[in-house]
Amino acid sequence: MIYLDYSATTPVDSRVVEAMSPFFNVSFGNPSSVHRFGQIAEAAIDSSRESVARVLHCKPDEIVFTSCGSESDNLAIRGAAYAMREKTGAKWILASRAEHPAVTKTLEYLGKYDGFLIEWLDVNEQGMVTPETVAKAICGDTAIVSVMYANNEIGTINPIKEIAEICRANNILFHTDAVQAAAYLPVDVNDLGVDMMSLGAHKFYGPKGVGALYVRKGTPLVPHLTGGGQEFNLRAGTQNVPYIVGFAEALRLTNEERDQRVAHVQPLRDRIIGSVLESIPDSRLTGDMGSRLPHHASFAFKDVDGNLLLTLLDAAGFACSSGSACKTGNPEPSEVMNAIGLSREWGLGSLRVTVGVQTTTADVDKFLSALPPLVEKARKLNTNK
Numbered sequence: 001m002i003y004l005d006y007s008a009t010t011p012v013d014s015r016v017v018e019a020m021s022p023f024f025n026v027s028f029g030n031p032s033s034v035h036r037f038g039q040i041a042e043a044a045i046d047s048s049r050e051s052v053a054r055v056l057h058c059k060p061d062e063i064v065f066t067s068c069g070s071e072s073d074n075l076a077i078r079g080a081a082y083a084m085r086e087k088t089g090a091k092w093i094l095a096s097r098a099e100h101p102a103v104t105k106t107l108e109y110l111g112k113y114d115g116f117l118i119e120w121l122d123v124n125e126q127g128m129v130t131p132e133t134v135a136k137a138i139c140g141d142t143a144i145v146s147v148m149y150a151n152n153e154i155g156t157i158n159p160i161k162e163i164a165e166i167c168r169a170n171n172i173l174f175h176t177d178a179v180q181a182a183a184y185l186p187v188d189v190n191d192l193g194v195d196m197m198s199l200g201a202h203k204f205y206g207p208k209g210v211g212a213l214y215v216r217k218g219t220p221l222v223p224h225l226t227g228g229g230q231e232f233n234l235r236a237g238t239q240n241v242p243y244i245v246g247f248a249e250a251l252r253l254t255n256e257e258r259d260q261r262v263a264h265v266q267p268l269r270d271r272i273i274g275s276v277l278e279s280i281p282d283s284r285l286t287g288d289m290g291s292r293l294p295h296h297a298s299f300a301f302k303d304v305d306g307n308l309l310l311t312l313l314d315a316a317g318f319a320c321s322s323g324s325a326c327k328t329g330n331p332e333p334s335e336v337m338n339a340i341g342l343s344r345e346w347g348l349g350s351l352r353v354t355v356g357v358q359t360t361t362a363d364v365d366k367f368l369s370a371l372p373p374l375v376e377k378a379r380k381l382n383t384n385k
């Protein structure tokens with residue numbers, strides 16, 4: 001089986017497993033305890049926070065550890081929405097149509113149950129939010145803008161710095177979901193100019209079930225998980241010490257080895273994109289070619305059922321993913337496919353191929369010779385027409 005789904009999740013780096021290991025049953029204390037067991041656990045969290053802060057170029061007390069990337073998105077958006085409404089009365093939240101469900105669903109609920117007003121920002125055909133779109137949409141009543149750093153489905157990188165500048169000039173909080181981006185792109189929060197940034201460890205060779213939110217000092221935020229005073233009163237619950245240690249170590253290694261990792265994956269990505277577009281009729285790249293995650297290839301094939309193609313690929317020994325939601329009998333193109341303006345006959349046939357540090361040229365070549373006949377087969381079997 002060849003794994004080509006690194007945007008869904010990554011295996012945990014063995015160096016990360018090693019760093020986490022003592023905190024399960026040797027140094028197992030509760031970081032809030034006064035005794036020495038507690039002190040050791042607390043010290044591990046403190047040094048993890050410092051390590052993350054070094055990578056992000058921020059202060060340790062601007063990092064809040066959470067249970068996942070989704071939770072970081074929730075804390076940022078809910079927390080800032082409530083706090084900004086209380087502080088200024090602002091009720092509008094702006095977000096791109098191509099955001100991850102952790103953002104879009106959160107906004108839907110804030111609209112439905114809490115009276116916030118949501119404006120969905122259009123993306124261009126490459127799935128990018130332009131600074132002009134943001135500049136046009138903001139008004140005096142805008143509380144937050146949320147635009148992802150890089151898109152998980154189509155790999156497009158957004159001009160976060162420019163968007164952050166517009167928000168700052170207008171006193172609007174800016175949140176970016178960097179869960180997908182952090183594996184390969186620089187995450188210096190001062191350079192990016194963001195107020196809040198979400199991260200999740202399992203997208204960069206860390207464990208599942210741990211995330212972090214960067215919160216710029218002075219950003220008003222209401223906690224969404226209330227209880228004990230952990231994480232600066234922003235996220236109650238005894239900290240998951242081994243996973244926090246794992247998060248910090250995975251991010252440190254990612255930052256240290258970024259250039260090598262990009263140099264490894266980018267030629268593989270380009271080989272996939274070049275070969276697929278050349279060898280498969282009625283195929284197109286989704287997302288931007290230039291402003292694109294270096295490990296990410298994504299396509300749409302006309303008149304193909306993307307889920308059927310995934311099943312055929314799986315049977316042939318390849319793990320990839322698609323964007324369309326798997327609703328039996330009545331498949332729908334994903335929101336992202338709709339947002340970039342693909343018609344149903346194209347949007348249902350999406351395929352995402354994402355490589356990682358373990359992927360070899362031989363893996364990619366095996367995939368590239370297996371794919372064209374499988375697309376052909378899926379086309380013949382297509383019942384969505």
Ligand SMILES: *Cc1c(COP(=O)(O)O)cnc(C)c1O
Binds near residue numbers: 067069152179211
């Ligand atoms: C994976 C992902 C998330 C969710 O992260 P979890 O840690 O799985 O909750 C959010 N946003 C983007 C862009 C992602 O790729």
